[in-house]
Amino acid sequence: MRAVLDWLGDVLARVAQGQPLSILEVGCGPRPLLAEWSGRLPEGSEALVLDLDEAAVQEAAALIPWARCVCADAARLPTELDGRFHLALVGRPDLALRPLGWQGTLARLARLLAPNGLVALIATNAAEVALATRWLEAAGFEVVERRAVFSPYAGWLILASRAARPGQAGPEPDPGVLVWEGGGAMCDAATGRCSGPEEV
């Protein structure tokens, strides 16, 4: 989980640059990802946190009372919210179980996000990465980062942008390769980032 949180922390910092953020978390479950950033987002930030399970939404609301937690389908959010969000978080979506629902949700995100808005999607395996990539691209996103992690919580991290240059993402993962746990600092040609968690 640490690798995932480190990555999300980097993404949040990159998007915010000290400015208030508007964040949409889709499929939050009982423990939303945003719970890790309570009190650490720039002042004035707001969050809309969604799940289809009412009980999960209630638990989420107790954890992050500062956010607006709603039992709703992101694909059906009103058009008044279009262009409102800087970042959409999607943690471990059950893509294979609800393919049509998730295609609709990812397509809707393209309108809900502001120009240059980002989708950060956490997937558990390479098959989900392939599905998410295909559906994000069909929705008009460019996948700008695809990173493998070794964690019981997640296997892959995907960052997609509405305004990315083509050819910047990593290639499709090779599901035949095991990825060793943790992460090390590196110089990354795809993202231009030269840093990361340090093991040494």
Place this chain on the structure above:
Amino acid sequence: MTVAPLVEVTYFTDPYCSWCWATEPMILRLRESYGEQIRLRYVLGGLVRDMAEFYDAANDIRTTAQVAPHWRMVSERSGQPIDERLMEEITDPHFSTWPACVAVKAAQLQGEEVGHRFLRRLRRAALTERQNISQRAVQEALASEVPGLDLERWRQDMEGGAAEDAFQRDVAECRRYGVTGFPTLLFRYAGAVALLGAERPVLVGGHRSFATYERVLRTLVPTLQARPARGVRELLRDYGPLTTRELAELQGWPPEEARHHLEGMARNGHVLLQPVRGGEFWELGSGEGDGGGDRVLP
């Protein structure tokens, strides 16, 4: 007797990559500890094709000059000396690391060992001597220093397209494994007998400790035997100048004690100190004897 390697280690790298330079001590120790039991092969990934297209969003880096503080940070955190001023001196807005990658491939076409020596020479030149290794004249001068490198053949492979073709194959190999960041190491069991648990190669991303690399090796082949470290003078004879951090890793010295040990050897003339920005190299001295103070146990 030649032993068939049990593990193939593919090292995805770039000569200018600062975190790869930080990982050099661990790579040298892998070579030293496991010798012929592993085969280390280098794949050049091409970190920056054109600086005008490069943007480090996290650090807001758009020009080579902005890379300089990052190099300093890597030096401070890793203990490897780096002279970041090269990045301030390069003014070409289209600076690229690809020509240096191609130059390494030209050397590699003469064998992995020659390729390794030339890559290390290029890294040392760029990161500690402020030499622009993207320039052909600089590459050629450095190639002429590498023992075993056939300079005429290197020139032919640079000019005839063979090195460029080899580099493009490397870039394709990076894509095949999803590798965009350096250093990344891919460990693959290469033994003749099928081994339970070693069927899938293991990808290790980023700058890691030697202990991590060793754990991966032993996960694939638990029976690998680490060799005892060779003496400092023997290492300097084989590799040429080595940094304090590298010798500490190779000798198993705590980093804070390594310099003390080496200064003792320098007093006896066994090694020579060569200060550089951010640290120092040690060269073979003219002092007699290969044992004695050569191997100092921690």
